[in-house]
Amino acid sequence: MIDPIYNLDISHPPDINGHFGRFGGRFAAETLMGPLKELEEAFYEAWQDKKFHEERFHLLKNYVGRATPLYHAERLSKEVGGARIYLKREDLTHTGAHKINNTIGQGLLAHRMGKKRVIAETGAGQHGVATATVAAMFGMQCDVYMGREDTERQAPNVFRMKLLGANVIPVDSGSATLKDALNEAMRDWVASCESTFYIIGTVAGPHPYPLMVRQFHVIIGQEARAQCLAQTGKLPDVAIACVGGGSNAMGLLHPFRDDDVRLVAVEAAGHGLESGEHAASLAAGRAGILHGNLTYLLENDEGQIQGTHSISAGLDYPGVGPELAAMLEDGHLDLDTATDSEALEAFKTLTRSEGIIPALESSHALASGIRIAAGMNPDQIVLINLSGRGDKDMDTVFNLLRGEIEGDQA
Numbered sequence: 075m076i077d078p079i080y081n082l083d084i085s086h087p088p089d090i091n092g093h094f095g096r097f098g099g100r101f102a103a104e105t106l107m108g109p110l111k112e113l114e115e116a117f118y119e120a121w122q123d124k125k126f127h128e129e130r131f132h133l134l135k136n137y138v139g140r141a142t143p144l145y146h147a148e149r150l151s152k153e154v155g156g157a158r159i160y161l162k163r164e165d166l167t168h169t170g171a172h173k174i175n176n177t178i179g180q181g182l183l184a185h186r187m188g189k190k191r192v193i194a195e196t197g198a199g200q201h202g203v204a205t206a207t208v209a210a211m212f213g214m215q216c217d218v219y220m221g222r223e224d225t226e227r228q229a230p231n232v233f234r235m236k237l238l239g240a241n242v243i244p245v246d247s248g249s250a251t252l253k254d255a256l257n258e259a260m261r262d263w264v265a266s267c268e269s270t271f272y273i274i275g276t277v278a279g280p281h282p283y284p285l286m287v288r289q290f291h292v293i294i295g296q297e298a299r300a301q302c303l304a305q306t307g308k309l310p311d312v313a314i315a316c317v318g319g320g321s322n323a324m325g326l327l328h329p330f331r332d333d334d335v336r337l338v339a340v341e342a343a344g345h346g347l348e349s350g351e352h353a354a355s356l357a358a359g360r361a362g363i364l365h366g367n368l369t370y371l372l373e374n375d376e377g378q379i380q381g382t383h384s385i386s387a388g389l390d391y392p393g394v395g396p397e398l399a400a401m402l403e404d405g406h407l408d409l410d411t412a413t414d415s416e417a418l419e420a421f422k423t424l425t426r427s428e429g430i431i432p433a434l435e436s437s438h439a440l441a442s443g444i445r446i447a448a449g450m451n452p453d454q455i456v457l458i459n460l461s462g463r464g465d466k467d468m469d470t471v472f473n474l475l476r477g478e479i480e481g482d483q484a
């Protein structure tokens with residue numbers, strides 16, 4: 075039996091062509107319109123099938139390790155001296171981040187559609203690893219496109235994908251990073267859609283992907299909502315998540331859409347918005363077409379997609395999910411940003427105060443959450459999505475903090 079906290083109704087759907095407000099849609103090659111329609115039908119059909127959900131929830135429980143806890147970070151709250159801070163512990167899932175909720179869902183759908191092969195694109199490698207993981211579990215062939223530069227920067231994740239049996243295809247075109255891998259994956263899918271399922275890693279891409287990925291992640295917010303009510307007797311005052319493409323944010327925030335809860339999305343401000351070296355598409359971008367949908371993105375004056383920067387590789391996406399763009403324009407979303415150094419500070423604060431080492435992505439949500447909580451009172455509740463754990467970031471953090479930590483011990 076599926077617990078009734080997991081509401082399976084699709085609330086706030088896009089229009090029939092996949093538009094959220096003026097954003098979203100389906101901007102793809104003519105040859106992909108058929109496969110996208112087929113995928114949309116298969117998704118709706120599966121979503122209405124109790125069996126599909128039973129299998130999905132079976133895996134989410136026994137393979138992923140859900141429900142993840144909601145943890146009252148008492149020492150952190152005390153240190154901050156404002157609202158009570160609660161953390162949704164997606165860091166405790168199998169593979170250590172929320173991404174697996176989505177790859178389980180799409181993997182199951184691929185399996186159901188009889189596809190023998192899955193493809194994905196990845197920047198930092200985390201979506202590639204989550205895809206390779208479920209491909210291994212379902213026994214499907216898996217090819218992952220990755221910019222050659224990223225394969226060099228993220229060698230341990232490349233090795234992980236290979237260990238899991240995936241084939242990693244380096245992409246040399248353009249700047250040899252994520253946006254080029256996106257194009258290559260689309261190109262592959264145009265030629266192979268008969269046999270192949272394209273697993274997109276965030277709430278982006280052409281319709282129905284933004285809707286589908288959101289639906290596979292709302293489990294985060296549905297659990298957090300029920301857990302918060304059970305533990306505190308009320309809903310949070312504020313809910314906060316970091317945004318790369320926006321999947322963990324939509325997952326946490328969407329179930330609170332119709333509640334009196336302030337929803338905050340936090341983008342990576344890198345070296346600062348004015349430096350131009352950041353990944354803040356909503357805060358500093360403009361509307362345009364990327365990855366098959368109309369959304370906010372970062373482009374230069376010639377209309378070329380701009381290189382992004384963040385201390386956290388997982389937030390380094392030059393666009394954002396179209397539904398977040400629509401929510402921002404409609405006034406349903408508050409926007410915040412955190413710089414590299416603010417995220418690193420929050421990373422240290424949580425580690426020292428609670429014994430939890432967060433992912434650098436999640437540290438952006440923490441930085442904002444700590445700032446917001448500090449201006450509130452102990453009757454109030456701030457809910458922060460801890461989207462992943464920090465093990466994968468040890469190299470980065472080691473290089474940045476080695477001197478300071480060794481200094482502490484002297």
Ligand SMILES: *Cc1c(COP(=O)(O)O)cnc(C)c1O
Pocket residue numbers: 171172173200201275276277316317318319320321322323388389433435436461462463
């Ligand atoms: C990939 C990743 C993100 C960013 O992706 P979204 O689609 O914006 O959620 C955030 N946190 C972690 C731990 C990630 O791995």
